[in-house]
Amino acid sequence: MFGRKANRRRTESRLARAKLPTLGSRWARRLRTAVVLPITGVASYGALEGALLVLDRPVRNLEVEGTFQRVSPIQIEAAVADGLDAGFLTLDLSALRERVEALDWVDRAKVGRRWPDTLIVRVTEHQAAARWNESGLLNVRGELFAEGSPHAFPELPSLAGPPGTERDVARRYLAVRGKLAEANLSLERLELDERGSWRLVLGGGQEIRLGRRDLDERFYRFFDVVAPTLAADLRRVEYVDLRYTNGFAVGWRDGPPENLAAVAAVPDRG
Template sequence: MKKTKSNRRKVIKKAQKLPKPNINWTRALVPICFLSAFSALILGGRFLLDHPVRQIEIKGSFQRVTPIQVEAVIVSALTGGFLSANLNELQYQVEGLDWVESAQVTRSWPDRLKVRVIEHRAAARWGSSGLLNSQGILFTENARYMFPELPHLMGPKGTEEEVAKRYLSLRARLAEANFTLESLVMDERGAWQIKLESGQQIRIGKRDVDERLDRLFKVVAPSLADQFDRIQHVDLRYSNGFSVGWASIQETLQTEQSEALGNG
């Protein structure tokens, strides 16, 4: 038998043509042109308005820093004009001055910078020539004047805040006990010692500091109030007690004579 060949035709599918997008170029370009013109206007206006700074107004309760010092820092650090001046950098430079706790720099139209300065308040002396503020911040390490009426705090480098916090926590309790602090020291081992203006040393040590201070104010001070001027030192480095070192009779007489001369 003969096989019949079937006629097969290849079917070629024609690709469909996508419709051409109908873009309104005028409407599409209008916002872009508007933004470009607006940006150019702002940049041009900024350039025209960025005139030189002609006035510097400085305010603050000046005791240790002078307006002349502040103005000198602003002038040396000022780059650019009224609008392009870096106010954050100017503020940073002013706050770098000794005794300046904080500063604020603002613009005042048309050509003025306003500077407001707040000074540190010294709360204690630190080391040989440093000063601490009431937050325990060492704001100068080379004070020209050392304020002898302030208590003297000492400790290893980096412990300024810790020692200052201890002093601030003691200040009210010392006043209640009629004690005047001369110095508060934390040594390299972390041991604490207080010296009173009347000459007595209070040895606290490095352990159970809060408990030992409670013992000082609740037990030692009340029980020895009438004899405290005869005491040379109080040692609190015991678990449940304390020891007292008494001054010699001669030392006590010398102290009483000095106080009598001072009062006379």
């Protein structure tokens, strides 16, 4: 009897060891988490989509800000009109800004939103500093911002040069503008020709020939020597030629004044 009972217990023990493991609490928690996460993600995405549908309402108001002299608010409105099909939250602000900045006379634009349905456009216009060639305009940074302008702007000086030289000519103009004002002179035209030779025309029509080389030294010579020497008779001057190693030549409209001493010069013509 005792032997049989012992055998039965050993058999039951072996069968117990052969059973499959039960699903523990840790595995159950992992399974629940794996199921809950996708469900939660779907619910969150659905909630976000629903919020966008509610919040992404049409733009109903457009505010245009700036000091307008050459650009009108109507032009700004027309520039952004086609881009307002999207909702308030999904507007492409960068694309709208580029449309506004593509307008003539617009230097910079800022585009923003104001809840719940307003688009704000702030505009800064170009400041014209000079005319360029026949009908272009340069801003204060020497950038060509308008071509084929219908307005003449006779109050602005005229700058001219080959294509791509706008900044160089504008820098030269800005460098001499102050000196011209100090000498009580005005500038009508500053020109760079195809050969790289510079000349300027004063407000009284006098032509100042500067050449291709040593421009800074020649400008200084004009302001320090020529302008003071010819101040009393400048209205009679046709041209001043500074293309000399030292000195200058003067062309007169009706002959030189008798009391003006001749100025020695060594030809250079560069």
